[in-house]
Amino acid sequence: MIVVACIKQVPDTTQVQIDPVTNTLVREGIPFIINPYDTHALEETLRLKDSHGFKAVALSMGPPNAEAALRKALALGVDRSILLSDRVFGGADTLSTSNVISAAIRRLMDEDEIGIVFCGKQTIDGDTAQVGPGIAVRLGFSQLTLVDRIERIDTGARTITVRRKLEGRYEIVEARLPAMITVVRELNRPRYPTVPMRLASAKAEVERWSNEELKLDVNSVGLKGSPTWVSRIFSPQRAQGEILGDGMNDPVAAALMLVDRLVEGDLLAV
Ligand SMILES: Cc1cc2nc3c(=O)[nH]c(=O)nc-3n(C[C@H](O)[C@H](O)[C@H](O)COP(=O)(O)OP(=O)(O)OC[C@H]3O[C@@H](n4cnc5c(N)ncnc54)[C@H](O)[C@@H]3O)c2cc1C
Numbered sequence: 001m002i003v004v005a006c007i008k009q010v011p012d013t014t015q016v017q018i019d020p021v022t023n024t025l026v027r028e029g030i031p032f033i034i035n036p037y038d039t040h041a042l043e044e045t046l047r048l049k050d051s052h053g054f055k056a057v058a059l060s061m062g063p064p065n066a067e068a069a070l071r072k073a074l075a076l077g078v079d080r081s082i083l084l085s086d087r088v089f090g091g092a093d094t095l096s097t098s099n100v101i102s103a104a105i106r107r108l109m110d111e112d113e114i115g116i117v118f119c120g121k122q123t124i125d126g127d128t129a130q131v132g133p134g135i136a137v138r139l140g141f142s143q144l145t146l147v148d149r150i151e152r153i154d155t156g157a158r159t160i161t162v163r164r165k166l167e168g169r170y171e172i173v174e175a176r177l178p179a180m181i182t183v184v185r186e187l188n189r190p191r192y193p194t195v196p197m198r199l200a201s202a203k204a205e206v207e208r209w210s211n212e213e214l215k216l217d218v219n220s221v222g223l224k225g226s227p228t229w230v231s232r233i234f235s236p237q238r239a240q241g242e243i244l245g246d247g248m249n250d251p252v253a254a255a256l257m258l259v260d261r262l263v264e265g266d267l268l269a270v
Contacts, residue, residue, distance in 0.1 A: 001115040001155065002108055003054045005045040005078070006101060006135070007038040009062055009069040010125045018233045025125065034069045037120025040183045043190040044150065045118055046077050052153065054115060055079050057108065061089060061100050067206045075193035075201035086210040091223030094126070098134025100221055103214045105139060114141075115153075116160070117180045121146055129182070136180035144179055148186040153177075 012033040017026040034042070042058060049056040058073035060066045061084040070081035084104050092100065105117060117139075119132035129145075136143035142160075149163040151172065164171040165184050193201070211221065219225060244261065245254045262268035 001052075001054050002057055002112050003045045003048050003115055004057045004059055004105060004108065004117045005038065005042040005073070006117065006119045006131070007042060007058055007060050007069055007073060008035045008120075008123050009033070009060065009066040010035045010123055032065065032068065034072060035120050035123045035125075037122060037124075037183060037185065039190040040185055040187045041118035041120050041181075042073055042076060042078070043188045044181075044183060045116075046191070047188065048116070048150075048153070049077065049079070052155065055112065057082065059101060059104055060084065061092070061097060061104075063090075067208075070206045071201050071204070072193070074204045074206070075198045076191060077193075077197065080207065081204075082207045082209055084209050084214070086212075086221075088211050088218050088222045088224075091226060092221065093226035093228035094128050094130035094134060095227060096221050096225035098131050098138060099225060100214065100216065101131065102135050102138035103216050104209060105135065107209075107214065114178045115155070116178065117141065119180065119182045121182045121184050132180055132182040139178070139180070142175035142177070142179040144173060144175055145182045146184055147181050148184050150187075 009032045011025065011027065011030040013030060018024070019026050045056045045058070048054045056078040058070055058078045058081045060070055064083075064085055066085070067083055070083055074081050082104065084100055089100055105114060108114060117135060119135065122129035132145065133143055135141070144160075144162050144164065146164050146166065147162045148165040151161040151163060153160050158177045159174055160177055160179050161172065161174045162181065164173060165186060211218065245257050248254050259268065259270070263270055
């Protein structure tokens with residue numbers, strides 16, 4: 001059974017600069033890292049390799065320099081690293097990113113059964129949290145988001161039980177395998193590569209799959225397959241905050257007060 005970790009290489013900064021003319025990220029001069037949430041996805045993949053003997057695969061879609069992230073995954077212990085890279089994949093929004101990653105996973109399914117696809121809960125650059133669910137829907141996998149603990153995996157019954165970390169509560173969910181799981185930081189503590197593993201990974205092969213392998217309609221990938229249209233990206237000017245009904249215990253009265261203020265400020269039409 002294969003476990004896949006989807007990892008994205010992202011700029012190593014939370015202060016992402018936006019080109020005001022093209023509305024795209026300024027990528028020059030910025031070091032890249034594995035998206036922090038994806039390091040936890042990778043770690044869980046490795047733990048399942050250790051505990052269940054699953055085959056661990058790291059997958060990334062990106063430009064040729066994303067190979068660095070996949071090489072790091074090899075140094076940590078994955079069995080295979082695959083880079084999905086082709087000019088026609090460039091300029092992808094979340095829809096076409098999910099399309100390409102799903103097609104690659106489908107290709108892996110021709111080789112062996114897929115048990116789990118791990119993704120981070122979101123990236124620190126795009127931040128949409130759409131790619132994982134997009135993969136689950138396209139592949140017809142169970143969708144388990146915001147997971148902070150794997151409770152149980154029953155490979156015989158093909159089920160998995162996880163804990164989801166929601167706002168102010170936890171949810172225990174059992175689902176059928178194969179599953180797509182998005183993970184939060186609390187799931188685990190990522191390991192560091194050992195020096196021998198790092199040296200070995202420098203010589204290990206990162207597989208490169210282009211659209212020749214995936215055979216996707218070029219109109220469904222990259223810029224052509226991306227219906228997202230970015231009209232403008234900007235940092236919002238923050239107005240001074242205001243606390244309404246401080247100390248109020250009645251949620252209905254608080255909600256009514258909020259609606260009144262929004263209507264007064266022409267922010268809500270009733
Ligand atoms: C408003 C907006 C406009 C954009 N415009 C453009 C554009 O014009 N051109 C352009 O090139 N990009 C653009 N992007 C970026 C592009 O949509 C994303 O890089 C990509 O689709 C992934 O989405 P995300 O970063 O939001 O990932 P999320 O959905 O937040 O990621 C969730 C998880 O999915 C997995 N994942 C996501 N992306 C990858 C990947 N590439 N490989 C492997 N795993 C992955 C990871 O496990 C990740 O933790 C834009 C994004 C936004 C939000």
